Amino acid sequence: QESVSAVVIDGYPDRALWVKEFSNFFIPQMDSRLEAAGNYKINWQENYGGSIVKPKGVLEGVQLGLGDIGIVTTIFHSSKLPSQGISGSTPFVSSDARAVAKAVDEIAREYPAMQNEFAAQNQVYLATGVVLDTYQVFCSQPVASVADLEGRKIAGAGLNLRYLEGIKDAAGVRGGLTDFYNMLQTGLADCAMLWPEAAVTFKIAEVGPYMLQADLGAVNSKTVTVNADYWAKLPDEVKATLQDVAIEYRDHLAGIAMDRAAAAHAAYTEAGGTIVEVSADDRAAWAGAMPNIAAEWAETLNGNGEQGTEMLAAYLGKLEAAGFVGVRDWTAE
Amino acid sequence: MLTSAIAGLSRVANTFAIAANALGTLVVLALVVVLNVDVIARGVFSAPIKGTYEMVQFSVVLIVFLQLADVVRVDRLTRSDGFLNLLHDRRPRLTANLRRIINALSAIFMGLVAYITFPEFLHMWDTQDYFGVPGLFTLPWWPVKLVISVGTALSCLIFVLKVITAQDRPQLIRAPEHDEPSK
Amino acid sequence: MSPIEIGLISVIAIVFLIYAGVYIPIALGMVSFVSIWLMRDNFTLALNLLKIAVGDSAMEYSFATIPLFTFMGLIVSKAGLGRDIYEVMTMRFRKVKGGIGMATVGANAVFAAVTGSSIASASVFTKVSVPQMLAQDYNPRFAVGVVAGSSVLGMIIPPSAMLIIYSFVSEQSVGDMFLAGVIPGIMLAIAYVGAIWFMGRYTPNFVGGRVVQDTEWMSGREIASKTLPTLGLITIVLGGIYTGWLTAVEAGATGALVALIIAAFRKSMSARSFWEALLETGHITAAILFLITAASIYSRMLGLAGLPNQLQDILAGNAASFWTVMLVYVLLMLFLGTLLDTASIILIVVPLFLPLVEALDLSLIWFGIITVVGAEIGLLTPPLGISCFVIKSTINDDRISLKDVFMGALPFAFVMLIVLFILIAFPVLSLALI
Ligand code: NA
Numbered sequence: 043q044e045s046v047s048a049v050v051i052d053g054y055p056d057r058a059l060w061v062k063e064f065s066n067f068f069i070p071q072m073d074s075r076l077e078a079a080g081n082y083k084i085n086w087q088e089n090y091g092g093s094i095v096k097p098k099g100v101l102e103g104v105q106l107g108l109g110d111i112g113i114v115t116t117i118f119h120s121s122k123l124p125s126q127g128i129s130g131s132t133p134f135v136s137s138d139a140r141a142v143a144k145a146v147d148e149i150a151r152e153y154p155a156m157q158n159e160f161a162a163q164n165q166v167y168l169a170t171g172v173v174l175d176t177y178q179v180f181c182s183q184p185v186a187s188v189a190d191l192e193g194r195k196i197a198g199a200g201l202n203l204r205y206l207e208g209i210k211d212a213a214g215v216r217g218g219l220t221d222f223y224n225m226l227q228t229g230l231a232d233c234a235m236l237w238p239e240a241a242v243t244f245k246i247a248e249v250g251p252y253m254l255q256a257d258l259g260a261v262n263s264k265t266v267t268v269n270a271d272y273w274a275k276l277p278d279e280v281k282a283t284l285q286d287v288a289i290e291y292r293d294h295l296a297g298i299a300m301d302r303a304a305a306a307h308a309a310y311t312e313a314g315g316t317i318v319e320v321s322a323d324d325r326a327a328w329a330g331a332m333p334n335i336a337a338e339w340a341e342t343l344n345g346n347g348e349q350g351t352e353m354l355a356a357y358l359g360k361l362e363a364a365g366f367v368g369v370r371d372w373t374a375e
Numbered sequence: 376m377l378t379s380a381i382a383g384l385s386r387v388a389n390t391f392a393i394a395a396n397a398l399g400t401l402v403v404l405a406l407v408v409v410l411n412v413d414v415i416a417r418g419v420f421s422a423p424i425k426g427t428y429e430m431v432q433f434s435v436v437l438i439v440f441l442q443l444a445d446v447v448r449v450d451r452l453t454r455s456d457g458f459l460n461l462l463h464d465r466r467p468r469l470t471a472n473l474r475r476i477i478n479a480l481s482a483i484f485m486g487l488v489a490y491i492t493f494p495e496f497l498h499m500w501d502t503q504d505y506f507g508v509p510g511l512f513t514l515p516w517w518p519v520k521l522v523i524s525v526g527t528a529l530s531c532l533i534f535v536l537k538v539i540t541a542q543d544r545p546q547l548i549r550a551p552e553h554d555e556p557s558k
Numbered sequence: 559m560s561p562i563e564i565g566l567i568s569v570i571a572i573v574f575l576i577y578a579g580v581y582i583p584i585a586l587g588m589v590s591f592v593s594i595w596l597m598r599d600n601f602t603l604a605l606n607l608l609k610i611a612v613g614d615s616a617m618e619y620s621f622a623t624i625p626l627f628t629f630m631g632l633i634v635s636k637a638g639l640g641r642d643i644y645e646v647m648t649m650r651f652r653k654v655k656g657g658i659g660m661a662t663v664g665a666n667a668v669f670a671a672v673t674g675s676s677i678a679s680a681s682v683f684t685k686v687s688v689p690q691m692l693a694q695d696y697n698p699r700f701a702v703g704v705v706a707g708s709s710v711l712g713m714i715i716p717p718s719a720m721l722i723i724y725s726f727v728s729e730q731s732v733g734d735m736f737l738a739g740v741i742p743g744i745m746l747a748i749a750y751v752g753a754i755w756f757m758g759r760y761t762p763n764f765v766g767g768r769v770v771q772d773t774e775w776m777s778g779r780e781i782a783s784k785t786l787p788t789l790g791l792i793t794i795v796l797g798g799i800y801t802g803w804l805t806a807v808e809a810g811a812t813g814a815l816v817a818l819i820i821a822a823f824r825k826s827m828s829a830r831s832f833w834e835a836l837l838e839t840g841h842i843t844a845a846i847l848f849l850i851t852a853a854s855i856y857s858r859m860l861g862l863a864g865l866p867n868q869l870q871d872i873l874a875g876n877a878a879s880f881w882t883v884m885l886v887y888v889l890l891m892l893f894l895g896t897l898l899d900t901a902s903i904i905l906i907v908v909p910l911f912l913p914l915v916e917a918l919d920l921s922l923i924w925f926g927i928i929t930v931v932g933a934e935i936g937l938l939t940p941p942l943g944i945s946c947f948v949i950k951s952t953i954n955d956d957r958i959s960l961k962d963v964f965m966g967a968l969p970f971a972f973v974m975l976i977v978l979f980i981l982i983a984f985p986v987l988s989l990a991l992i
């Protein structure tokens with residue numbers, strides 16, 4: 043039996059869902075398969091929670107070889123990893139983490155864009171992770187429909203602030219997950235966009251008891267990658283096992299995200315929250331009033347010499363095949 | 376000849392350090408202004424400035440590396456020189472040489488940082504990588520990388536000049552700025 | 559070599575270099591660089607760690623609190639708010655034995671709520687309080703000791719650069735750390751007042767002083783004009799953070815603006831001193847954040863060596879008791895406190911102990927308060943005690959030697975130590991407000 047060492051890095055602490063599942067699912071799966079084959083054994087060194095890199099530093103950490111394997115939070119890197127914005131740029135399509143994870147991952151394998159972007163950062167793409175089912179809008183005051191969001195201050199982070207461009211006079215307020223409770227409580231924001239599981243974790247029902255079920259959609263935010271120099275030296279058997287387990291990790295993680303999401307709805311109402319359904323017309327109207335950020339996304343990729351337009355169509359086609367049709371056709375125009 | 380060349384180089388390096396320091400000082404002022412405008416715009420007009428968060432993050436790095444060379448120049452980098460001060464009274468020559476070694480070590484460190492960050496600047500310049508969310512607010516990365524690299528390079532140069540000139544005087548504490556005006 | 563050995567040797571090397579007078583960030587950075595190079599036999603990897611740490615360690619939103627609160631503190635000092643509070647306080651305490659000492663503590667506690675640094679407190683109160691005490695025949699050692707002891711309140715009562723630094727290393731919210739500092743800070747101030755009463759009663763010679771009969775009462779209007787600006791500033795800064803209306807960063811910016819307005823109103827600031835305050839802010843910010851950057855190189859080196867994992871494994875293997883860990887921790891801080899400044903102590907010990915504290919499932923906020931109070935004892939202990947140095951250099955009086963300052967501060971360092979153990983034993987004191 044030959045020994046191989048592997049340093050795994052993430053800037054998030056080990057209590058984060060995807061980190062915990064990396065320790066409790068990915069690594070044991072690798073170990074048991076390699077042990078069954080009997081040729082190799084991996085000595086793991088896990089460094090999470092800022093002990094080597096901060097959350098934003100994982101991409102560079104893997105690039106520079108400070109970690110052999112990393113869980114990159116791709117939403118921090120719109121500039122270096124533009125293609126990773128694929129699901130964030132196509133809201134109102136699917137709130138199923140499993141379907142989105144699978145579709146994004148297949149796009150990564152069928153089109154070179156995502157792998158090229160990681161290759162430019164000296165790393166090899168392994169798999170996509172989706173850890174949330176869908177963004178919803180949580181408000182401190184009663185809301186009956188999307189129209190009630192007009193003129194409000196709505197907190198969000200990153201790309202989802204752009205969804206607000208579809209709502210008249212809504213002002214986006216930037217904030218992180220840990221800030222939303224405070225922002226709603228003090229009136230710094232009237233509403234906040236986050237996903238139900240996080241809403242339960244951060245006790246949002248206490249300050250934002252009205253959840254507008256807008257089903258903005260699941261978003262891919264994590265990618266497992268391997269340093270390219272390290273990859274080149276790995277035995278083929280280990281490479282193949284990593285690739286197989288990565289796909290299982292992708293589905294495992296998305297499955298847990300969905301289980302938690304289902305439980306979160308119940309926990310939210312139990313904690314005093316009210317869930318307000320949004321009509322299909324309202325969702326279509328919101329989506330229709332937005333700029334076509336999906337087209338902007340495809341345009342950016344086309345400009346980089348990638349097949350942006352084709353990727354967009356293929357991605358939405360995969361989701362449609364899985365039974366998810368958006369309220370707006372992002373490929374039109 | 377050599378001495379006057381070094382004196383000239385010292386003057387140039389110090390001038391650059393002071394200029395960078397003034398620039399960094401203006402960044403501090405800008406930080407106060409931007410944040411207050413944002414607080415008021417958000418609280419009173421419900422219209423927060425886009426990109427405050429990104430601007431604040433950027434400004435912190437700019438302040439540090441624009442000021443660094445001047446901090447080195449006036450010898451206010453954090454240190455504990457109680458031992459050196461004690462030694463100075465008994466063995467002034469030895470102490471001066473120790474200070475030279477310390478400054479040389481510091482020059483090496485600053486030089487290493489400048490050396491690894493400069494290619495980063497060139498790369499960011501080529502790729503025009505940005506920071507932030509496209510469509511909302513973005514800032515190019517290269518100015519930050521440039522400031523880090525130039526700031527550490529200038530600090531390296533000043534340390535090298537300190538090694539050559541051995542001008543480094545021991546002081547108990549450097550805190551004249553906390554004075555209240557005497558009435 | 560095992561990670562533990564590398565970690566240990568690097569710590570010893572760092573301490574040695576620092577004591578020899580090497581700049582602290584350079585010592586941290588160079589030792590970490592060489593450690594990785596040797597450990598992995600990979601020069602490029604060592605360079606890469608420098609690159610990533612320098613690039614992203616300073617790039618942190620909450621770090622903007624450091625220049626902002628520093629700037630606010632400098633403006634507030636120049637505007638004379640410390641003196642005003644002191645004058646109001648002495649009026650109230652004049653007739654008690656050691657009364658001016660108590661007033662100095664009280665004024666320091668209030669002033670601490672608008673300044674982030676102990677250096678500012680020490681220099682302001684050396685000027686306003688020591689001459690008064692000497693004029694009333696107080697023992698010079700006691701006079702300077704009170705100022706030294708109470709100056710540490712500046713960095714325990716929020717806002718505080720040290721709480722900010724800790725919140726960065728441990729990834730806690732700055733706002734939470736600030737709130738956690740309120741009760742321990744007030745408690746320490748009360749303990750000081752109690753200690754002064756006790757010394758006045760049982761060691762009157764150490765205190766000295768005579769009771770003053772000719773009390774001049776200020777008019778209500780005068781009291782208001784001397785206290786309201788400071789109280790207003792405290793309300794805006796701490797109130798803004800407590801209600802959640804302002805982030806700690808925004809509170810710093812708003813506080814700085816309000817301090818500027820106050821200074822302008824009192825015409826106590828020239829364009830030149832305004833510019834000097836800005837320059838000074840830049841210097842302090844750069845020095846602190848460069849130190850933080852270097853400390854982050856060091857803690858990443860420990861991570862790369864696998865030290866945190868090893869420590870956790872060892873701890874899981876043989877359950878070290880809570881008090882053993884805390885006792886070792888306090889002793890280490892006291893030792894480093896002989897020569898290092900507070901920020902350096904925090905940045906060196908926290909990465910070493912954080913994994914232990916997490917494994918013991920202790921509150922990281924409480925641990926931060928313990929760390930800041932413990933590290934600040936070093937401000938008062940020889941041979942390098944920054945607060946004592948500042949007092950000595952500000953007082954500029956040959957009759958009071960540096961030794962007098964240290965001797966005078968010693969009882970207060972002892973009170974701090976007692977308070978520290980109370981804080982360790984009762985975490986609720988740190989956590990009640992959060
Ligand atoms: Na303070």
Ligand code: NA
Pocket residue numbers: 895896897898935936937938939940941942943944
């Ligand atoms: Na000390």
